[in-house]
Amino acid sequence: MAEAAIELKGISKSFGSVRANRDIDLKIAPGTIHGIIGENGAGKSTLMSILYGFYQADSGEIFVNGERAVIHASSDAIARGIGMVHQHFMLVHNFTVLENVILGAEGEPLLKTSIAKARSELERLERDYGLEVDPDAVIEDLPVGLQQRVEILKALFRGADILILDEPTGVLTPAEAEHLFRILRQLKDEGKTIVLITHKLREIMAVTDNVSVMRQGALVATRKTAETTVEELAELMVGRRVLLRVEKGDAHPGDFILSVKNLTVEDMRGVKMVDDVSLDVRTGEIVGIAGVAGNGQTELLETITGMRKAVSGTVTLDGAPVELTGEADPTDLRRRGMAHVPEDRHNMGLVLPFEENENAILGYHWQDKYVNGPFLDIEAIRRDAQGKIEKYDIRPTDARLKTANFSGGNQQKIVLAREMEQDPKVLIVGQPTRGVDVGAIEFIHKRLIDMRDQGKAVLLVSVELDEIRSLSDRILVMFAGRIVGERGPDATEGELGLLMAGVEEKEAAE
Amino acid sequence: MSTPYAKLPAWADYGLIPLINLLVAFVVAGLVVLLIGENPLRAAVILVDGAIGRGQAIAYTLYYATSFIFTGLAVAVAFHCSLFNIGGEGQAYIGGLGVALVCLTFDSVLPWWLTFPLAIAGAALFGAAWAFIPAYFQAKRGSHIVITTIMFNFIAASLMVYLLVEVLKPAGSQAPQTRTFLEGGQLPKLNWMLEAVGLTVRSAPLNVSFLLALVAAFLVWVLIWRTRLGYEIRMRGHSPKAARYAGVSEVRVIIVTMLISGALAGMMALNPVMGDQNRLQIDFVTGAGFVGIAVALMGRSHPAGIVPAAILFGMLYQGGAELAFEMPGISRDMIVIIQGLVILFAGALEHMFRPSLQALFASFSPRAVGAEAKQGESA
Ligand SMILES: Nc1ncnc2c1ncn2[C@@H]1O[C@H](COP(=O)(O)OP(=O)(O)OP(=O)(O)O)[C@@H](O)[C@H]1O
Ligand SMILES: [Mg+2]
Numbered sequence: 001m002a003e004a005a006i007e008l009k010g011i012s013k014s015f016g017s018v019r020a021n022r023d024i025d026l027k028i029a030p031g032t033i034h035g036i037i038g039e040n041g042a043g044k045s046t047l048m049s050i051l052y053g054f055y056q057a058d059s060g061e062i063f064v065n066g067e068r069a070v071i072h073a074s075s076d077a078i079a080r081g082i083g084m085v086h087q088h089f090m091l092v093h094n095f096t097v098l099e100n101v102i103l104g105a106e107g108e109p110l111l112k113t114s115i116a117k118a119r120s121e122l123e124r125l126e127r128d129y130g131l132e133v134d135p136d137a138v139i140e141d142l143p144v145g146l147q148q149r150v151e152i153l154k155a156l157f158r159g160a161d162i163l164i165l166d167e168p169t170g171v172l173t174p175a176e177a178e179h180l181f182r183i184l185r186q187l188k189d190e191g192k193t194i195v196l197i198t199h200k201l202r203e204i205m206a207v208t209d210n211v212s213v214m215r216q217g218a219l220v221a222t223r224k225t226a227e228t229t230v231e232e233l234a235e236l237m238v239g240r241r242v243l244l245r246v247e248k249g250d251a252h253p254g255d256f257i258l259s260v261k262n263l264t265v266e267d268m269r270g271v272k273m274v275d276d277v278s279l280d281v282r283t284g285e286i287v288g289i290a291g292v293a294g295n296g297q298t299e300l301l302e303t304i305t306g307m308r309k310a311v312s313g314t315v316t317l318d319g320a321p322v323e324l325t326g327e328a329d330p331t332d333l334r335r336r337g338m339a340h341v342p343e344d345r346h347n348m349g350l351v352l353p354f355e356e357n358e359n360a361i362l363g364y365h366w367q368d369k370y371v372n373g374p375f376l377d378i379e380a381i382r383r384d385a386q387g388k389i390e391k392y393d394i395r396p397t398d399a400r401l402k403t404a405n406f407s408g409g410n411q412q413k414i415v416l417a418r419e420m421e422q423d424p425k426v427l428i429v430g431q432p433t434r435g436v437d438v439g440a441i442e443f444i445h446k447r448l449i450d451m452r453d454q455g456k457a458v459l460l461v462s463v464e465l466d467e468i469r470s471l472s473d474r475i476l477v478m479f480a481g482r483i484v485g486e487r488g489p490d491a492t493e494g495e496l497g498l499l500m501a502g503v504e505e506k507e508a509a510e
Numbered sequence: 511m512s513t514p515y516a517k518l519p520a521w522a523d524y525g526l527i528p529l530i531n532l533l534v535a536f537v538v539a540g541l542v543v544l545l546i547g548e549n550p551l552r553a554a555v556i557l558v559d560g561a562i563g564r565g566q567a568i569a570y571t572l573y574y575a576t577s578f579i580f581t582g583l584a585v586a587v588a589f590h591c592s593l594f595n596i597g598g599e600g601q602a603y604i605g606g607l608g609v610a611l612v613c614l615t616f617d618s619v620l621p622w623w624l625t626f627p628l629a630i631a632g633a634a635l636f637g638a639a640w641a642f643i644p645a646y647f648q649a650k651r652g653s654h655i656v657i658t659t660i661m662f663n664f665i666a667a668s669l670m671v672y673l674l675v676e677v678l679k680p681a682g683s684q685a686p687q688t689r690t691f692l693e694g695g696q697l698p699k700l701n702w703m704l705e706a707v708g709l710t711v712r713s714a715p716l717n718v719s720f721l722l723a724l725v726a727a728f729l730v731w732v733l734i735w736r737t738r739l740g741y742e743i744r745m746r747g748h749s750p751k752a753a754r755y756a757g758v759s760e761v762r763v764i765i766v767t768m769l770i771s772g773a774l775a776g777m778m779a780l781n782p783v784m785g786d787q788n789r790l791q792i793d794f795v796t797g798a799g800f801v802g803i804a805v806a807l808m809g810r811s812h813p814a815g816i817v818p819a820a821i822l823f824g825m826l827y828q829g830g831a832e833l834a835f836e837m838p839g840i841s842r843d844m845i846v847i848i849q850g851l852v853i854l855f856a857g858a859l860e861h862m863f864r865p866s867l868q869a870l871f872a873s874f875s876p877r878a879v880g881a882e883a884k885q886g887e888s889a
Binding site for chain 2: 072307327329330331332334340342344347348349350351352353354358362363365366371374375376378
């Protein structure tokens with residue numbers, strides 16, 4: 001048998017009292033796609049960061065192609081032919097693709113010669129692997145799917161034979177994800193080894209050859225993908241059976257509480273992002289907005305929640321209008337019972353350098369229970385945060401830990417706990433389970449259904465069709481800024497897919 | 511996203527790194543001294559001795575430190591809102607006008623302890639007013655505060671020359687300065703405090719505004735970490751988008767932060783104007799506004815770091831003056847170079863030695879080194 005491309009022996013790593021990786025042994029065969037799954041905070045990113053030289057293991061050894069490797073920095077990893085694509089790309093936004101690819105690997109004293117060399121090398125890579133991108137395009141003009149391709153090109157340009165991708169599909173549309181997998185298969189056929197971290201078990205089944213499961217820092221199982229099932233993997237991850245689709249009773253909708261009428265929103269360049277949208281949400285129901293990312297859902301949510309101005313239209317919350325053109329006031333909306341879980345938790349929903357307890361009051365920091373006159377009631381804030389940590393099973397259970405040090409799924413729970421515990425009348429939720437593990441998805445879905453059953457109105461935006469279908473009582477489909485159709489919860493995936501692709505209502509109905 | 515900095519133990523972060531930076535600054539400064547043919551060791555001894563060798567020296571050092579605490583706090587408060595207030599110099603200068611107007615009005619009728627609170631208010635008000643205009647333009651029009659505050663330093667300088675020469679100068683006087691304040695406009699000296707611990711001070715300008723500076727440092731800590739306003743300031747400083755989401759008005763928080771920052775810078779004027787010279791004279795700020803930037807950088811924008819950093823710069827000022835006096839080869843400008851080197855290594859190149867130190871720590875005890883998570887790495 002060929003030497004393992006990567007072999008990890010006894011890798012352990014702790015952060016303070018958190019044991020992120022415990023005694024991990026892992027072999028990855030060359031020329032395969034190896035999936036790594038596990039709950040939020042299971043230690044997947046940490047393990048890969050050790051392999052890529054971001055962190056140092058406390059103990060253990062790494063072998064690359066059978067040779068013992070000491071990896072102290074990313075440069076050591078790159079020298080060993082290891083490349084990594086991070087979920088949040090590390091590209092220079094106002095540089096061209098070509099400039100980004102050679103950044104840090106210029107190799108020549110004169111930029112001109114290295115650019116010329118790089119261009120031909122890049123063309124070869126693009127041709128060999130079907131990774132088309134215009135080398136002269138500026139990064140900020142490219143959609144995320146292409147930006148990701150640039151990250152892959154960057155790694156290949158540095159001679160990577162082993163490519164690590166940490167949750168690469170979190171930000172991709174289904175079509176982009178499909179394209180990515182085609183590229184990964186092609187890379188595999190060329191003999192590259194790929195490590196893929198994802199929360200989407202479907203993707204694991206579709207592209208990987210082997211899959212390893214991590215739980216609470218330990219590697220609990222490795223399976224041949226062909227010999228396992230989604231159910232088995234979910235159970236291995238969480239340690240119990242997981243409901244992959246929540247059970248819910250019938251909705252008992254009440255009065256209209258949120259109405260949007262003829263809403264039109266433009267971006268800075270005057271392009272219509274939301275085009276004459278009208279919708280109503282009643283108490284006690286979940287209305288889901290399906291659509292491919294970038295069809296105006298983000299703008300719609302931001303306008304309803306007072307973060308963006310509208311050109312025309314009205315929004316009514318519990319009988320009173322929401323300010324849409326002047327200085328909108330999110331605090332006023334919160335007072336009136338609207339809670340908002342934003343799509344972009346990293347930049348909007350959380351302040352990452354803050355302690356967890358400081359984020360647990362973000363947006364509600366004016367409430368009497370958190371302040372004494374102009375002073376913060378630190379005691380009360382920390383106690384309150386600790387309570388939410390327990391109730392929502394946020395891990396680690398330390399309210400004073402910096403928020404950035406929580407794993408992605410736990411960060412999401414921090415936001416959800418904050419918004420749901422306000423006991424709002426209307427809950428606006430964007431991508432509630434992006435980057436969240438199956439166990440936590442189950443938890444979040446149950447909580448959303450609970451909210452509904454308590455008579456709250458929930459407006460849900462998600463690019464995950466499964467999520468929309470399993471939660472919504474009514475489904476609206478958005479395409480190019482407009483609502484192009486409404487369906488019940490029993491709508492088929494194919495039917496919604498057609499609407500999402502912009503096929504006309506009448507045609508889709510046929 | 512950058513390579514994450516592994517976290518160092520607190521003592522290394524707040525003690526060792528500044529110390530290393532400082533040592534390097536002195537080594538480089540020593541090389542410069544060597545270059546002009548003087549003995550760097552002797553220079554160092556003179557400098558340190560001149561700064562803390564005698565009671566007199568210590569009093570002077572603390573006098574300078576007082577000014578730097580105020581301007582350092584001013585810069586730090588703005589930093590927390592990610593605003594770079596370079597206008598401390600001008601705000602302090604205009605703050606001096608507030609102090610002088612109060613003193614000229616009340617020094618004949620009120621005792622110093624009644625004039626003092628009025629003068630504090632005057633200094634803060636005038637300093638804040640001078641910061642308001644750039645703040646307003648930043649908040650409403652997005653004019654970059656770095657540019658506008660620099661411009662306002664120049665405007666302040668010209669305005670004060672005009673006022674001193676044309677308006678405030680007593681008739682018949684040749685010097686562009688106000689009349690000397692009477693007793694009611696003079697702050698008591700603090701030299702007795704040093705004498706109480708057995709040091710001798712002949713005469714030094716250290717005055718009660720030093721105590722005010724310490725109080726201000728404490729209040730700034732309360733403001734930033736214990737009040738709702740401070741929470742909003744930090745929120746906007748870390749993430750304007752999250753602040754908007756949380757319903758924090760960007761316009762309001764920028765303006766309020768800059769008013770506080772300007773008020774702190776303005777209060778610096780109390781120290782020289784009311785505490786030492788007892789009159790308002792041209793250029794009394796002498797760069798303290800700019801030193802405040804270095805002090806805030808070196809003190810990591812935390813009052814507990816700013817006070818020692820201000821004292822360090824006070825030592826450099828006082829010891830430097832002594833050095834220029836004792837060593838003819840070393841001019842006043844050389845001292846400025848040394849100060850510049852400290853600013854360079856302790857402020858601008860703050861992180862230069864961090865990675866290697868982290869590697870060192872990691873190789874000794876990898877367990878001790880957690881890591882600052884990379885922004886948004888795993889989601
Ligand atoms: N820099 C850090 N400091 C302290 N704790 C950390 C740090 N980085 C990670 N952790 C902790 O280590 C554990 C593993 O985190 P890691 O990011 O590897 O999880 P993950 O499996 O990638 O999770 P997710 O699926 O949510 O991305 C978590 O409990 C996390 O809170
Ligand atoms: Mg992760």
